[in-house]
């Protein structure tokens with residue numbers, strides 16, 4: 350008890366220093382979670398709204414109070430889900446807290462709707478480690494899922510460690526079109542007004558982050574890391590989503606840095622560095638029936654280093670349906686030693702047994718590449734290979750300066766089924 354008082358006094362002093370006056374002469378209920386405020390206050394984190402941070406509001410849900418151990422051995426899945434049930438059932442603005450520690454967990458479904466919750470402040474300071482026992486994951490499971498939520502704020506400088514190394518050798522998707530898919534690390538499904546800030550994703554088993562049917566999604570300060578050789582570890586995959594912004598993030602992984610799948614409207618990518626990996630990619634589009642259009646993409650101020658592609662738009666040959674990809678702008682991009690810096694590929698088919706020769710039925714239009722500089726690891730710095738069934742319309746290149754990285758030879762461009770328009774500097778020279 351005396352110990353508790355001492356800590357409380359300390360905490361009050363801390364709160365006073367930060368500017369709150371709540372401690373003066375007021376009675377506080379206290380529990381283990383109350384003391385965790387210290388972490389936030391001490392780091393000047395405004396996420397938790399320190400002034401309002403006492404338990405009497407009952408809006409603070411610490412996983413430690415629901416039996417989590419965070420000891421790197423115990424399976425904490427149940428504790429985290431029990432905490433979620435309580436938090437999701439609360440009213441108003443809610444705080445879900447994972448303190449520092451290592452939490453071994455299987456699939457977690459942080460699903461709503463949380464009817465009374467206006468803002469779900471989900472703060473993770475610790476490291477979640479994905480169970481390596483694949484039998485724990487159902488066939489369509491991701492690892493950590495946030496679904497059907499409005500007003501989710503995910504932050505805290507914590508880490509989602511997919512512990513993928515053990516399962517990468519089991520992934521045969523690069524060779525087999527109908528492969529069994531491993532769980533993605535973090536998946537957002539049908540969320541509205543989501544903010545993700547200061548989160549690390551490490552060694553995902555499959556994709557790192559997936560957005561599906563999301564609206565008003567903002568992510569910033571993400572760190573996404575996996576080895577260059579890890580299969581299908583796309584950094585962020587966006588599908589059927591509207592008003593998405595990804596900014597100021599660092600993504601080095603084994604597959605696409607960011608991939609923009611079908612059915613997306615207004616996606617903004619700014620200040621992202623990519624590498625290693627396969628670069629920023631629209632697609633692949635046109636693989637399945639009934640795919641949605643891609644309308645409105647802006648990629649600005651990005652740096653790509655040593656990636657297999659830079660800015661790529663890829664659509665499958667022989668697509669079952671028609672769709673549209675339009676209004677896409679790539680501006681102020683720097684590339685270092687990128688193998689295919691600018692590439693439109695409408696004959697995409699990564700499997701050796703693809704034999705279809707039917708053209709892609711995805712119509713690409715209004716694409717502009719502006720101020721794209723740097724070096725190409727191959728001689729072909731610009732590839733514009735459009736569908737012979739639906740030639741690209743209104744493709745513009747302005748101030749493109751991509752020199753071949755190697756000795757002696759000059760960068761070149763190759764074009765099919767496109768009449769691009771050019772202005773400003775053009776290295777390589779136009780086709």
Ligand SMILES: *[C@@H]1O[C@H](CO)[C@@H](O)[C@H](O)[C@H]1NC(C)=O
Nearest residue numbers: 615616617644645646647676
């Ligand atoms: C084109 O895309 C940008 C960026 O996503 C968007 O802001 C703009 O409204 C779009 N323009 C049209 C005509 O759809």
